[in-house]
Amino acid sequence: MQEAKPLIAHYGLKKVSGYHLNVFRKDEITLVVTGMGVFEAASAIGLLGQKNMLVCNVGVAGHRNLRVGEMIVAHKIQFHKLVAFPKLLFDLPCETKDVESVLWPQTNYETDSVYDMEAFGVYRSAMGFSFSEQISLCKVISDNAETPFTKDRRKEVSGLIEKNLSKIDLVVQGLMSLPQIDVDVDISWYTNKMHFTETQKEMLKKCFRQAQALGVSPYCSGKSAKEVLAFFSNLLGEQKLCL
Amino acid sequence: MIIYVEKGIKNHHRTKKLLSRFSDARVVSIQKYTEVFNRKDQNFRLQKQKPALILAEKKGVFVHKTPDLYSIGRKNNFYFSHILNCPFDCDYCFLQGMYRSAFYVLFVNYEDFAEEVLKIPCEKNTMSVFTGYDGDSLALNAWTHFWDFLYPLAEKTPSIEYELRTKSVAIRSFLHQRPLENMIIAYSLNPEIITKKIEKKTPPLSSRLRAIQELQRKGFSIGLRFDPIIDCQEFSRIYEQFFTQVFETIDCAKVHSVTLGPFRVPKSMQKNLEKLRPLDPLLASNQSSESLDFCEKILYNHFPKDRIFLCYEPSCSQGPLPVLDLP
Numbered sequence: 001m002q003e004a005k006p007l008i009a010h011y012g013l014k015k016v017s018g019y020h021l022n023v024f025r026k027d028e029i030t031l032v033v034t035g036m037g038v039f040e041a042a043s044a045i046g047l048l049g050q051k052n053m054l055v056c057n058v059g060v061a062g063h064r065n066l067r068v069g070e071m072i073v074a075h076k077i078q079f080h081k082l083v084a085f086p087k088l089l090f091d092l093p094c095e096t097k098d099v100e101s102v103l104w105p106q107t108n109y110e111t112d113s114v115y116d117m118e119a120f121g122v123y124r125s126a127m128g129f130s131f132s133e134q135i136s137l138c139k140v141i142s143d144n145a146e147t148p149f150t151k152d153r154r155k156e157v158s159g160l161i162e163k164n165l166s167k168i169d170l171v172v173q174g175l176m177s178l179p180q181i182d183v184d185v186d187i188s189w190y191t192n193k194m195h196f197t198e199t200q201k202e203m204l205k206k207c208f209r210q211a212q213a214l215g216v217s218p219y220c221s222g223k224s225a226k227e228v229l230a231f232f233s234n235l236l237g238e239q240k241l242c243l
Numbered sequence: 244m245i246i247y248v249e250k251g252i253k254n255h256h257r258t259k260k261l262l263s264r265f266s267d268a269r270v271v272s273i274q275k276y277t278e279v280f281n282r283k284d285q286n287f288r289l290q291k292q293k294p295a296l297i298l299a300e301k302k303g304v305f306v307h308k309t310p311d312l313y314s315i316g317r318k319n320n321f322y323f324s325h326i327l328n329c330p331f332d333c334d335y336c337f338l339q340g341m342y343r344s345a346f347y348v349l350f351v352n353y354e355d356f357a358e359e360v361l362k363i364p365c366e367k368n369t370m371s372v373f374t375g376y377d378g379d380s381l382a383l384n385a386w387t388h389f390w391d392f393l394y395p396l397a398e399k400t401p402s403i404e405y406e407l408r409t410k411s412v413a414i415r416s417f418l419h420q421r422p423l424e425n426m427i428i429a430y431s432l433n434p435e436i437i438t439k440k441i442e443k444k445t446p447p448l449s450s451r452l453r454a455i456q457e458l459q460r461k462g463f464s465i466g467l468r469f470d471p472i473i474d475c476q477e478f479s480r481i482y483e484q485f486f487t488q489v490f491e492t493i494d495c496a497k498v499h500s501v502t503l504g505p506f507r508v509p510k511s512m513q514k515n516l517e518k519l520r521p522l523d524p525l526l527a528s529n530q531s532s533e534s535l536d537f538c539e540k541i542l543y544n545h546f547p548k549d550r551i552f553l554c555y556e557p558s559c560s561q562g563p564l565p566v567l568d569l570p
Contacts, residue, residue: 085271127284133290179292243476
């Protein structure tokens with residue numbers, strides 16, 4: 001919850017009831033407090049999953065010598081022998097690093113990786129809904145070999161996140177700048193008037209998109225699904241590309 | 244820029260040279276390029292926004308037979324791909340249906356490709372090798388220095404014909420070299436209005452024609468690739484003007500070969516393409532066979548028959564693309 005506080009304030013989020021986890025929302029931004037741990041993080045993402053959602057995981061992590069308060073974005077994540085590479089398609093405001101998700105807090109920082117406890121869970125769960133390019137993992141260093149993390153330092157977490165809000169926001173904006181890839185079409189004009197089987201609905205959607213792409217009207221006076229689809233077949237089959 | 248580097252080739256001279264060129268790149272070490280490239284959880288269109296570069300070592304099969312009808316006159320046709328994907332963004336490109344990733348993969352072990360090419364048992368002067376099948380041969384030459392590799396190979400093996408297929412006009416770096424008859428620089432061409440709308444991020448037609456002029460003047464072998472032809476409204480007017488512009492600019496007599504092909508997408512890739520580009524007018528439009536007949540006639544008026552190669556069966560040239568199958 002310490003990590004979430006500055007984000008809730010920054011984005012003006014309001015608590016949403018009806019979830020067993022803490023969920024906050026305003027407009028298109030939803031924040032879920034996952035709790036600590038790879039599996040907890042994974043199930044929290046599953047709770048909110050939507051097709052092609054943009055996911056930004058914000059949390060604290062440790063590294064052997066990175067400065068406390070420094071933010072990094074993961075270019076590689078690892079959990080035991082599992083490895084994944086989140087794609088970074090926009091300009092980043094900070095360095096990128098390998099992030100290793102672990103089940104228990106690390107204090108010996110064996111490798112040059114950043115150690116956290118959620119990133120891999122968030123990523124793998126989000127992959128059920130989104131493409132790799134739509135997921136970013138931001139980690140703010142809370143501890144290193146010189147400054148280990150202790151219970152007394154928990155209060156500092158909000159401050160560490162707060163200091164990086166502008167960078168986190170750039171990552172969020174970067175994700176939001178990605179082109180929309182799912183084009184849904186509204187076929188209710190037809191389906192409200194006549195019956196279409198599920199297969200016919202899919203075909204109608206495809207026709208709608210094609211008509212839209214070619215700049216021709218997708219509406220006709222057909223009285224049955226068959227008639228409507230036949231109309232499209234004639235209409236679209238002859239359309240030349242307009243330059 | 245992000246550059247993924249396979250651990251096994253981090254000390255390869257081409258890797259080092261490339262990394263020194265991009266000293267501010269974020270370098271990520273990987274075991275195998277397939278960890279990053281072409282995974283099922285990726286989106287080609289999203290990656291096209293900002294493609295990363297992957298440096299890898301090619302293993303397994305290096306050289307492939309070309310599909311039928313992919314020929315410029317010789318009996319034995321092969322291709323190899325030192326690079327996958329390209330910086331251009333053509334709406335018709337089959338690579339977006341084939342790969343899930345738009346990242347560039349550069350296989351740095353060029354010499355292994357050469358070794359395999361030389362092992363192919365073919366009679367003298369019967370073999371063509373194509374290099375621009377899975378990516379533009381020269382578009383990223385400033386990074387890849389592929390020309391510098393291929394040139395001595397072509398010089399050493401004059402009985403093998405090598406085709407570099409490209410839309411790139413960055414020719415200055417090799418213009419000073421002695422032209423080799425068996426090294427064909429093949430330009431893909433389409434009318435300017437189509438180039439602007441469909442061949443995004445590519446050099447305009449006028450620049451490509453200037454590059455061809457310059458290369459012809461220096462004596463390089465040039466191929467013309469009218470492939471794919473894009474059927475559209477006012478097709479005859481647009482393509483007639485286009486061919487006039489091309490033939491007024493270049494020296495037809497010195498053209499090595501001309502190919503003509505329709506816009507075609509293998510069935511297996513059509514669905515992927517439609518998913519990726521649901522609102523693409525090209526995919527939604529009707530591409531008829533008459534357009535090819537029209538171009539064929541014009542080409543036969545300008546080139547001898549033995550220099551024209553059709554990338555389709557003339558008798559059953561492409562019909563309209565399927566738009567809808569009624570239940």
